[in-house]
């Protein structure tokens with residue numbers, strides 16, 4: 001055995017090797033760190049000095065601090081569960097109305113809700129979500145002027161409001177024909193439940209094609225009875241009533257498979273299909 005290979009010397013050799021490896025690693029780490037674009041800013045931030053103070057130009061540290069402050073505020077807002085809502089007008093107690101919108105989670109109803117909320121009113125939506133979707137009104141959920149109730153208007157609802165917009169009803173043919181009895185109940189019993197006061201949609205010079213037994217009768221007749229009831233309440237109980245008959249409304253939030261003419265046309269056009277015009281275009 002030579003002196004070089006003796007045990008103490010072998011141990012010293014091992015330690016020297018390890019020290020060289022550690023030094024190389026530290027050297028590589030330092031080079032890598034100085035190549036990171038944020039390293040200078042982080043160093044400045046940690047030492048509390050701005051770029052301007054250090055180099056006499058720029059002010060990048062102050063920008064970074066501003067960004068950090070903004071991010072902190074965002075995190076705080078998220079932690080507090082605060083949501084950013086569309087801007088609403090402020091109405092005084094005298095002008096602000098408590099408004100109930102039945103079917104407010106539906107296509108037309110949800111746009112009405114947007115308008116009323118932005119005008120500064122207190123809005124309560126009642127919907128059984130048969131065709132409506134929470135997502136149509138989710139941008140208001142949690143707002144102090146907004147309330148969403150999962151309720152079927154066929155059952156009475158005791159709630160004190162100044163106005164009611166009554167839109168709860170399946171509107172597209174496949175939906176209202178799915179359960180004709182329920183459609184009739186919603187438009188008759190549901191309307192009675194809401195009459196105190198009442199406003200509901202359907203150009204008043206249109207008198208329709210009356211067919212009390214056809215597949216669409218559940219909707220048509222239901223709406224007719226609902227109108228008759230509204231005016232009976234107006235005459236007998238002095239309930240202030242407005243009736244709006246809307247036709248073939250279309251726009252954002254409409255169901256793709258709504259089944260009515262405009263959405264059918266749009267869908268067919270988008271799919272590069274022929275557009276279906278029934279009865280020689282006499283009626284949609």
Ligand SMILES: O=C(O)[C@H]1O[C@H](OP(=O)(O)OP(=O)(O)OC[C@H]2O[C@@H](n3ccc(=O)[nH]c3=O)[C@H](O)[C@@H]2O)[C@H](O)[C@@H](O)[C@@H]1O
Nearest residue numbers: 103105106107108127128129130131132167168169170171
């Ligand atoms: O064009 C029209 O004449 C129709 O316009 C709108 O209907 P629309 O918004 O197009 O249809 P949907 O998106 O299906 O909205 C109806 C809402 O009523 C709700 N609904 C339906 C049925 C029911 O029993 N209860 C109830 O709350 C649905 O969930 C839905 O949110 C009105 O809501 C209908 O009353 C009207 O008949």
